[in-house]
Amino acid sequence: MDIMIVLIPIAVLMGLVGLFAFFWSLRSGQYDDLEGAKHRILIDEDEG
Amino acid sequence: MALAASGCPSGLAAPAPEIPRADPAAFVRRDAEGRDALELLVQGARCAGCISKIERGLLDLPGVIEARLNLSTGRLRVAWRAGALAPARISQKLHDLGYAAQPFDPDAANAQADHEGKFLLRCLAVAGFAAMNIMMFSVPIWAGHGEMGEATRTLLHWVSAFIAVPAAMYAAQPFFRSAWQALRARRANMDVPISLAVVLTLGVSISETWRQGAHAYFDGVTMLLFFLLIGRYLDHRLRERARTAARDLLALQAVSAARIGADGAIDAVPAQALQPGDLIQIAPGERAPVDGVVIEGESELDRAMLTGETAPQSVRVGMRIHAGVINLSQRLVMRAEARAGESSVAELARLIEMGEQRRARFVRIIDKAAALYVPVVHTMAALTFLGWLAGPALLQAFGYDVAEAGVRIAILNAAAVLIITCPCALGLAAPAVQVVATGRLFQRGVLVKSGDALERLAEIDTVVFDKTGTLTLGQPRLVDGPSGETLQQAALMARASRHPLSRALAHAAGPGPAIAVRELPGVGLEAERDGAPMRLGKRSFAAPDAAGAPADGAAELWFAHGDAPPVRFAFEDAMRADVGPVIAALKQRGLAVELVSGDRLVAVQSAARAAGIETWRSDISPAGKVAHLEALRAAGKKPLMIGDGLNDAPALAAAHASVAPGAALEASQAAADLVIQVRCLRLWLKRLMLRKPRGGACGKICSFRRSIILSPRRLPQPGF
Structure with a gap:
């Protein structure tokens, strides 16, 4: 069961990476305009 | 200019109606990068087409560096090279594109940042992270029940504890705070049993782990918090949306006024900056920003919004006018007599605030439930504790053999009662239903x-x-009067005027040509046609000697052409x-x-x-x-x-x-x-x-x- 000493930190670390990725996205304002985000994908940048 | 569709290209929203437009120059701020920036509230934007139309349209203006529309809130941020552009061109451009835009006070807007919501989201993320990771350790314990060695099980429990304790201390803050506030006010709300359950379960689990016991409940605590926080966040979103709407409206009250300086130049200033004694110009169609006295001009005022009265009121030099009235026909100059915060509109705002404070005392159904629920739950937990403390001892006294007894078992079972009765259903269901409804x-x-x-x-x-x-309908409608040729002739004049009764007459006559008229404020219109004078207006003006006409108090216009007998048009605010x-x-x-x-x-x-x-x-x-x-x-x-x-x-x-x-x-x-x-x-x-x-x-x-x-x-x- 020695492998657990390696696997447990890796598992928790991966969870933490996800958590901090969420914090970063929250801080950088990516949830400020959910309504606009879903429409912006339809705008063709090259046009006009 | 090519004729593009006005407003939303998908037709989801109607093009903006003609509204009194204010010069946004007073609300321009210099931002951190040395650019001029302006925040506007855009109405009528609904889709991707609107976003690109507005943003590209503004970027086409010379000097504009940034234009970003937030579709959720309707706020548009425009930044341009300092001094490269007159701010009025931005609102003009938006108007040309078919959207209504009003500037609002950036200070009021900045106060709107939703810190509470972001904190709840962070708590939710922490609780979710902890719940999932602890479940990763809990499932092996349950699956390996009876086979897993005691040391491995305790190790997994300790790992869970190291995740759960800090996570719970962070994520449960909203509940702890609210419970503490309630207890200090000697009340009990839903958060009291929730906080108690969280603390008690964590304590019991740590002591069980210390004793190398078989069961710990870290997964339960974090999952409970996760679900409760979902409910809390939904509830917050709902109230935040209402609050934002209300605050947007407040920020929009930041209307600008056209102040006439000492040198006669007119500049746009926020209404809040007006001082008693300032001279203000009110163009037709604009609202008076503060209370004051007319010192130049003669016009008519629409006071319907202030008093509910439908007939326009004529004003002359020396008359007092109240903030909020709309100038209908001619340019007016007024001298301010009060600050924006002291005007009659502010008086109404105070009345509104008083009403809202009273309403805040309404006890929500969920709090009514909590008042009944909390004592019952806590009594049950206490009884459980006492029962398990006293029961086994009693049974032993009667000679029964009871395997386990003592304070530990009593606390465990009391905690079980608290957790099972924890009002997470209430906390989650009520906001969920309100959000759906x-x-x-x-x-x-x-x-x-x-x-x-x-x-x-x-x-x-x-x-x-x-x-x-x-x-x-709040607008006058023609209810009585001649039709046919006479109506059409009167409409020739009426179409040239902005007066509500003229508009109503023109509306009744349908589309058609207009002729040049001379507008006498508060009296009527005058024109010449076929060599004879035409008059449309008050009875004293157009038909001074008309007799036998009904005097029913209804709004009326009289029309006279040459020597023909004058005719009467009666208007009513139609139902x-x-x-x-x-x-x-x-x-x-x-x-x-x-x-x-x-x-x-x-x-x-x-x-x-x-x-x-x-x-x-x-x-x-x-x-x-x-x-x-x-x-x-x-x-x-x-x-x-x-x-x-x-x-x-x-x-x-x-x-x-x-x-x-x-x-x-x-x-x-x-x-x-x-x-x-x-x-x-x-x-x-x-x-x-x-x-x-x-x-x-x-x-x-x-x-x-x-x-x-x-x-x-x-x-x-x-x-x-």
Whole structure:
């Protein structure tokens, strides 16, 4: 069961990476305009 | 310029109507990068087409560096090279594109950042992270029950504890704070049992882990927090949306005024910056920003929003005018006599605030439940504890063999009672139902401003209507007068004027040509045609010697052409077509219906008769309306106020529940519980009243909640 000493930190670390990725996205304002985000994908940048 | 479609290219929103536009120059701020920046609230933007149309259109303007539209809030941020552009060109451009845009005070906007919501989201993320990672360690423990060695199990428990304790301490902060506040005020709310359950379970689990016991409940604690935080966040979102709407309206009150400087130059300043003694120009179509005295010009004022009175009032030099009135025909210059915060509009705002404070005392159904629930739950937990402490000892005293007993088992079982009865169903279900209900209503054009509005709406027993703009259309309509050639001739003149009665006449005559007229403010119009003078206006002006004409107090225009006898056009604020059936339907449901208006007795009387309302009052001031609603409440009634004018806003706030139509003035929308975007009175009342017989949304919440509370808990608690 020695492998657990390696696997447990890796598992928790991966969870933490996800958590901090969420914090970063929250801080950088990516949830400020959910309504606009879903429409912006339809705008063709090259046009006009 | 190529003729592009005006407004939303998908046709989801109508092009913006003509509104009084203010020069945004007063609200431009220099940002951190040395650019000029302006925040605008854009109305009518709905889709991807709108975003690209607005952003590209503005970027085409010379000097504009950044244009970003937030579609959720309708806020547009524009930044340009300092001094490269006149701010008025931005609002002009938006207007050309077909969108209404109003500047708002960036200081008010900055105060709107939703810190509480972001904190709840972070708590939710932490609780979710902890719940999932602890489950990763809990599943092996359950799966390997009986096979896993004690050391491995304890190791996994310790790892769980190291995740759960800091995570719970962080994520449970919203509950701890609220519980602490309630306890300090010697009350009990839902967060008291929640906090107690979290702390107790963590404590029991740590002590079990220390003892190398078989069961720890870290997974349960974090999962409980995760679910409760979902409910808390939904609830917050709902209230935040209502608050944002209200604050946007407040920020929009930041109207600018055209101040005339000492050198005669006119510059745009925020209304808040006006000082008594300042000279202000009011162009036709603009609102007076503060109270003051007319010192130049002669015109007519629309006071309908302030007093409910439909007939325009003429003003001359030396007359006092109140903030909020709209100048109708000619340029006026006024001298300010009060600051924006001391004007008559601010007085209304104070009345509104008083009403809202009173309403805040309404006890939400969920808090009523908590007041009953919390003592019961805590008594049960205490009884469990005492029972397990005393029971085994008693049994042993009678000679029975009891394997396990003692304080540890008693605490464990008391904690089990607390966790199982933890009101997470209440915390999750009530906001979930409110979010669904308000979401559905929103799709049908009803904006619910506060979560408890639906609960209050279900309790009403009296409906109080305003007249102008609610029962009536708020605009004069031609009801009596000649038709055919005479009407067309009068319309030639009427089309050239901005006066409401002229507009109504032009509307009745249909589209057609206009001729050049001379407008005599407060009197009428004059023109020449076929060599004979034409006059349209007051009786004293157009028909000084007309006899035998009815004097019924209705708004009227007289028209005279040459030597022909003058003719009379009578106007009335027309009733909405569906008022009668709506009033009848309300009465059928056993609701008392009243009409309270600031308009003249004759107008109110005829409106009440036409609508079939027996109880009515006329010439009521805004404070009088509030007093009337107070009297109703004192008599034990629960009135619903329906109104749209600024003069109704205090009454809307004072009523038990209130509704404002979508066309209402911003202040009224901010004061009302519900804003209804549908034009037709019957449609919107039907939508609301449909809920009544079933006990309203509140009844729905109750049954939904009952079913959740009564169903067994679904969170895995294998230890219990």
